[in-house]
Amino acid sequence: MVTRPVRERTVTEILKAVDEALINTGYEEIGLLSLSSSDYSDILSLIGALSEQYADRHLSISLPSLRIESFSVELMDSLKDVRRSGFTLAPEAATGRMRNIINKPLDEQQLLETAQAIFSHGWHNLKLYFMIGHPSETIEDVQAIADLCKALLAEGRKYAGKRAQVTAAVSTFIPKPHTPFQWVPCDSFEQITQKQDFLKRHLRGQGLKLNWNPPEDSMLEAWSARGDRRMGQVIYRAWKLGAKFDAWKDHFRYDLWQDAFAESGLDPSFYTHRQRSIDEKLPWDHINTG
Numbered sequence: 001m002v003t004r005p006v007r008e009r010t011v012t013e014i015l016k017a018v019d020e021a022l023i024n025t026g027y028e029e030i031g032l033l034s035l036s037s038s039d040y041s042d043i044l045s046l047i048g049a050l051s052e053q054y055a056d057r058h059l060s061i062s063l064p065s066l067r068i069e070s071f072s073v074e075l076m077d078s079l080k081d082v083r084r085s086g087f088t089l090a091p092e093a094a095t096g097r098m099r100n101i102i103n104k105p106l107d108e109q110q111l112l113e114t115a116q117a118i119f120s121h122g123w124h125n126l127k128l129y130f131m132i133g134h135p136s137e138t139i140e141d142v143q144a145i146a147d148l149c150k151a152l153l154a155e156g157r158k159y160a161g162k163r164a165q166v167t168a169a170v171s172t173f174i175p176k177p178h179t180p181f182q183w184v185p186c187d188s189f190e191q192i193t194q195k196q197d198f199l200k201r202h203l204r205g206q207g208l209k210l211n212w213n214p215p216e217d218s219m220l221e222a223w224s225a226r227g228d229r230r231m232g233q234v235i236y237r238a239w240k241l242g243a244k245f246d247a248w249k250d251h252f253r254y255d256l257w258q259d260a261f262a263e264s265g266l267d268p269s270f271y272t273h274r275q276r277s278i279d280e281k282l283p284w285d286h287i288n289t290g
Contacts, residue, residue, distance in 0.1 A: 002178050002289040006039075011046050018050065022057075029060040036090075037063040038075060047078040064088045068106055068114050076121045086125030086167070087118045094144035098134055108148070115152045119159040126152060126166050132195045133173040133187035133218075142195045145170065146202035153207045167209040170199060172218040176225055177284040183276040186222045188269070189215045216254040220246065222272045223257075228283035231271070234260045 009017075018030055030050070034040060043063075050061055061079060068089050076087075091111060093099045099106050118126055130145050149166045156164030172192050175181035187195070192215040203210040223231060238260035245251035261268045276282065 008040060008042070011042050011049060014046060015049055015053065019053075022054075022059075028058065029062065031062045031064055033064055036067040038066045044075060044078055047075065051078065062086075062088070066090070068111055076117065076123075086127050086165075087123050088127040088129065089114065090129040091148070092129065092131055093134060093141065094130065094148040095141050098137060098141050101136065102134055111148075112151065112155060115155045116159075119156045119164060124156070124160045124163045124165060126156060126164075128152070128166065128168050130168055130170045131173040132170055132199075133192065135175075135181065135184045137187075139195070139198065142198055143202065146199060149203060149208060157207070162206065165207050165209065167211065168199070168203055169211045170196070171213050172215070174218060174222045174225055177282070178287075178289050182282065182284075183278060183280070185275050186218070186226075186272045188273045189219060192218060214249075216252065219254075219268065219272060220252075220257065223268060226271045226283075228271075230264065230266055234264050234266060237263050 014032075021027065021030075032040075032043075032046070037043065040046065047061065050059070063075075063079075066087070066089055068091065089111070091099070091106060092102060092104050096105075096108070115126060128149065132142060132145075134141075145168060149168050153164060153166040156166065172187060174186055175184050196212050196215070199210055199212070223234070227234075234257070238257050241256045241259055243253055243256045243260070246253075258268070
């Protein structure tokens, strides 16, 4: 929202970066990372150049988070000379109602046809990015995630049999500053847990896999993203209590953050599970994003 317009690196720049990375690391896999890799205007030229340059290296090229509406079989075919890793798509939500709310309109039939194209061209693994916790989400919307994954797995089995696998990577939506959702509340810890437990029960069996983020991580993300100046003393107190390397799961101590809030006299739900009025002065209002 705040870094528009889109700016792109040239194919030459990317090829040079890839070459330097391979020389200095010895890695055999390159991920072309973007919010939508297929939106890069020279994506076909780039894939062609990478495939030609590293044809004898068995380099694996991945294109994370492709837009389903801009997906092309031509792009898949251009990857035919490299080792095939899984394909990743980002429907974000599994019902048309939810996708309209987040301004990502997508016809389900289009998604099914895209999955058919992926599996028919030799890929066995399809990864889908979803979010739970969007505004006005119901348990039926969460159920739709499981239903959609099963439908796509059924399509995969038509082409790849039991080798077909669908992975749902489900994260929790955190409304961010300077976006149209900055006034809405986050899901509570209990709501997140309920939805994740639901998906754990309904997304199981051969060919199905579920990845999710712990609710504690989502709460920390929400406090950090939506906090005001008072969060400074919470962060400082948490550090004084021993909170360090929080991104490492074996070091993350959620209880220390709760203690830091209590010692600072603040209620963490004030920053997370609270609807803000349109005329509320928000902590980031003084920042002019243009």
